[in-house]
């Protein structure tokens with residue numbers, strides 16, 4: 001029997017789910033996207049150690065570029081870490097998803113009301129399906145700090161000489177909280193350069209971010225020939241709350257599937273896509289149960305990261321937050337990899353707390369750790 005599956009939103013979690021569901025012969029897919037194309041305007045990155053070898057194999061065709069190692073820089077040290085780092089550019093993602101879906105993808109089509117089996121579009125049209133999956137990417141930002149950034153993809157006048165990404169240059173002046181510059185070298189003259197801040201508020205003063213990026217480029221002797229693209233976002237970095245729970249299937253960041261400290265979601269979106277595609281039968285009840293249970297488990301797995309967030313945002317003064325990350329990046333490469341993957345062991349957590357705690361005043365750290 002064929003199941004008519006309708007997915008609302010053609011962003012990251014939806015595109016990955018489409019890929020997995022297309023392995024099944026019993027699914028007839030329709031995807032609605034409110035924007036002009038799938039994927040929006042993003043650069044999504046992840047480390048090879050964030051996912052299993054098998055997951056990496058099917059994610060690879062989505063990726064635009066990868067690098068074998070990367071650098072981090074802090075006021076007191078710089079470090080090169082090995083391990084493959086992958087980037088998915090949303091225009092490459094859009095091409096792949098559009099090609100895979102063909103006429104099953106409807107862009108510029110916004111859902112207004114959603115029930116278990118019917119979507120009402122903003123145009124008033126109603127669409128029925130056996131299973132409706134919500135992948136609209138909206139996130140709650142109550143009781144959270146923010147990771148906010150503005151990135152510019154620029155063509156430089158001359159080659160920059162970078163051979164690997166600069167994942168975090170936190171030797172720059174600290175503004176708004178913890179601040180670092182992130183640079184991805186696409187080719188010898190083209191880079192994505194982002195000014196990122198772990199800040200208390202979500203507002204982004206775009207002209208001020210741009211001029212800080214210009215100052216970084218100037219300090220390196222790099223001159224912009226052309227700005228080709230810009231992306232900006234403020235990702236909620238939660239302190240506390242409850243696991244999300246829904247009466248119908250919700251995936252992606254709206255479903256709670258993101259890393260509480262980095263805001264990243266690629267590995268979790270891939271995991272959910274695999275879990276859904278391997279269900280013996282696709283029905284709303286089974287899927288809602290699966291997703292709510294997984295969201296609860298993920299929320300628990302992220303508990304330690306929310307504690308770190310409270311220590312970072314509430315235990316440390318904004319200008320001191322850099323010390324928390326500086327201390328963290330002195331850990332072993334294996335522990336750092338497990339942090340990004342969201343898979344710290346108990347031993348890792350003890351080590352991270354022992355080394356991180358002295359970087360914030362003891363009383364404030366304790367208040368922050370237990371507070372909510």
Ligand SMILES: Cc1cc2nc3c(=O)[nH]c(=O)nc-3n(C[C@H](O)[C@H](O)[C@H](O)COP(=O)(O)OP(=O)(O)OC[C@H]3O[C@@H](n4cnc5c(N)ncnc54)[C@H](O)[C@@H]3O)c2cc1C
Nearest residue numbers: 009011012013034044045110111137233252253264265266
């Ligand atoms: C600029 C930016 C960069 C990021 N970089 C990274 C990164 O490097 N690595 C990482 O892991 N994470 C990153 N993230 C965080 C997170 O992974 C992304 O937000 C990710 O795109 C979330 O996936 P999603 O599928 O939940 O939502 P989205 O990818 O946002 O997809 C939601 C889609 O639903 C559509 N939509 C919304 N409402 C409707 C409607 N009513 N009807 C129809 N369609 C609708 C939207 O247009 C959108 O295309 C980044 C986030 C941003 C904003």
